[in-house]
Amino acid sequence: MAELDRNPRLRDPDALFVRLVRAHLDLSPEQSRRLDAALVLLLADQLADSELLDRAIEAARSAVIARTEAA
Amino acid sequence: MPATYTNPRFGFRPPPELATGEGRTRVAIVGAGVVGLTAALDLARHGIRSILLDDDDTVSFGSRAICWSKRTLEIYDRLGLGQRLLDKGVTWKIGKVYFKDQLAYTFDLLPEPGHRMPAFVNLQQYYLEEWLVEACEASGLVELRWKNRVEDVGSRPDGVFLRVSTPAGDYRLEADWLLACDGARSTVRERLGLPFEGQVFRDRFLIADVVIDGFAMPAERRFWFDPPFHPGQSVLLHKQPDSMWRIDFQLGAEADPEAEKEPERVRSRIRAMLGADVPFALEWVSIYTFRCRRLERFRHDRVLFLGDSAHQVSPFGARGGNGGVQDADNLGWKLAAVLEGRAPEALLDSYDAERVPAADENILHSTRATDFITPRTEAARAYRDAVLLLARDHAFARAMVNAGRLSTPHTYRDSPLSTPDDADWGGGPGPGAPAVDAPLGEEGFLLDRLRNGPTLLVFGPTAPAVPGVRIVRLPADGLAAERWHARSGTTYLLRPDQHVAARFREPDPARIAAALTRLWGRDEPFARRAA
Missing domain, CATH: 3.30.9.10 (D-Amino Acid Oxidase, subunit A, domain 2)
Known part of the structure; x- marks a missing residue:
């Protein structure tokens, strides 16, 4: 079964974070939501691995739900 | 008041049972909608008489189902109504999807020529029903009983009884077999207490x-x-x-x-x-x-459910009417064979085994289309809109645009009637798939040559001698051979409903005979599975 690689893979994580945030700067909340969706769809198509995508969805959900419940 | 169409009124004729209060028939069909009429006509084409009961005295009010798919058109061609549908209906194959004021996506449902039938013909349901009524009457084998309402149904392992009310009184009808084609609010289903979830x-x-x-x-x-x-x-x-x-x-x-x-x-x-x-x-x-719902099983002893009484889908994708017509196509030849003693009753379990997965496929596609069309959360809407915005420039997103996955025929992949391939064919219609049409020059189209019985489609000069099956020969080269992935000697056994039962690279009479035995539900493994 495919597993997420838990070792950091990005060469410049700070720069990526800024790029993602900047991409939303001039957008309405609705556009912003669509942008994220479009980005996920494009990246999912590039990844083209439905098992790995399932692991990513699970990891994202558990991060979000765990943090929300703890807060 | 409709201006383009006036509903015909079919006269009520007091049935003979009113004199004695009861009667019997081999086949009763409840519901003279498009599915019940198609089932009656298909049975008539196989030489089987039926009584068709309907509580109204006319065809559908309003256009209702309008998109008839290629496979459905091929079925009506077999039943003798294909040309009429082509002549009156609107033929189309191009679909366009817009997001806001922009074209997001265009699709062509039948990109290759050389098929007798187009991808879709649009025609109001009332025309089709009117022609089916005419064809049923012309067959001399369908007794249409208008204003005959089924009030009660009782089912036994060896038959069914109906209590029927008419403007001239009530009667009891015993039937060996009952086809419930009485729609989403089926009385038969309700009287038998079957859950529809x-x-x-x-x-x-x-x-x-x-x-x-x-x-x-x-x-x-x-x-x-x-x-x-x-x-x-x-x-x-x-x-x-x-x-x-x-x-x-x-x-x-x-x-x-x-x-x-x-x-x-x-x-x-x-x-x-x-x-x-x-x-x-x-x-x-x-x-x-x-x-979107269905019955757990479509056969209950001697009662068979067809169309909306068995399964209901959303209208996006034209899967309601077409699914029901394909139910009738699947059942007609089987019921005829059982009634004529050519096949065991267990053959009818294959109706359930084949049409339940077909209904599930339709329900799956129609549920997904509905979820795409009517997003229920903000996130669902954002993803939907993102797909539409990406569609113009990204092929992967076009594949996600779901404004209804339009009806395609179901392949009976795991059917007990199919003989699995013994080699990797690499193409052509496999076991359970519907026949693929091709032009045959002056002889018309390939599908014209497949009629109501089982057919052996043989490519090339030699044909094996197998009793109980009609042989159609085709050249081992040309478009038909290409579409069927055939070379000289390639032989397909086709079912009476034009789906593939088995295929062979070398036409060995013993193996063809075994496939034919399996097709009629007469082989031992089938009898064991059915038991």
Whole structure:
């Protein structure tokens, strides 16, 4: 079964974070939501691995739900 | 009052049973809608008599099902109505999907020529039903009983009884077999207490038939997501014969159905869409919601459920009417064979084994389309909109645009009647798949040559001698051979409903005979499975 690689893979994580945030700067909340969706769809198509995508969805959900419940 | 069509009224004739209070028949069919009429006609083509009961005395009111798929057209061609559908109906194959005021995606449902039937023909259900009534009467084998309402149903392992009421009194009818084609609110299903469960969709839709003379719009299916003339919702447009257009407006979950049916309100929606300067006449309006659900099994002893009484889908994808017609196509030859003693009763379990997965496929596609068309969360809407925005430049997103995955025939992949391939064929229709059409020059089309019995399709000069099957020879080269992935000696055994039962690279009579035995449900493994 495919597993997420838990070792950091990005060469410049700070720069990526800024790029993602900047991409939303001039957008309405609705556009912003669509942008994220479009980005996920494009990246999912590039990844083209439905098992790995399932692991990513699970990891994202558990991060979000765990943090929300703890807060 | 409809201007383009007047419903015929079929006369009530007091049935002979009224004299004695009871009678019997081998086959009773409940519901003279498109599915019941098709089942009766198919049985008649196989030489089987039936009594068809309907509580009304006319065909469908309003256009209802309008999109008839290629496979359905091929079935009607086998039954003798294909040309009439082509002549009267509107042929189309191009679909366009718009997001807001932009074209997001165009598709072509039948990109290759050389098929007798097109991808789709649009035709109001009432025309088809009227022609089916004529054909049933002309067959001399269908006794149509209008104004005969089934009040009660009782089922035993060896037969069914019906209590029927008419304007002239009641009677009891015993039937060896009952075909329940009485729609989504099936009386038969209800009287037998069979659960009919599934997913409920809350969105309301407005459906309108509109006559627009000289409307310069091509014969295409057009679907709008969130268009400027109907913001936040979807709209579907289809062309029908008689300058009639079908418009389907999504109204959302909060819409008031009574207010929405007001003609002036409907007219203003249509004016917003067409523009104030396009004159039109409103012919028929209906408001609907829907569910996707099915019976657990379609055969219950001697009762067989077909069409909406067995399974119900959302209308996006034209899977309701077409699915029901394909149920009838699947059942007719089997029931005929059982009644004539050519096959064991267990053959009818294959109706269930084949049509339940077909219904599930239709329900899956129709549920997914509905989820795409009516997003229920903010996130669902964002993903939906993102797909539509990406579609123009990204092929992967076009594949996700789901404005209804249009009806395609089901392949009976795991059917007990199919003989699995013994080698990797690399192409051509496999076991359970419907026959693929091809032009045969002056001889017309390949499908013309497959009639109501089992057929051995042999490519090349030699043909094996196998009793009980008709042989059709085709050249081992050319388009037909290409589409069937055939070379000299390639042999296909086709079922009476034109699906593939088995195929062989070398036509060995013993193996063909074994496949034929399996097709009729006469082989031992089948009898064991059925038990």
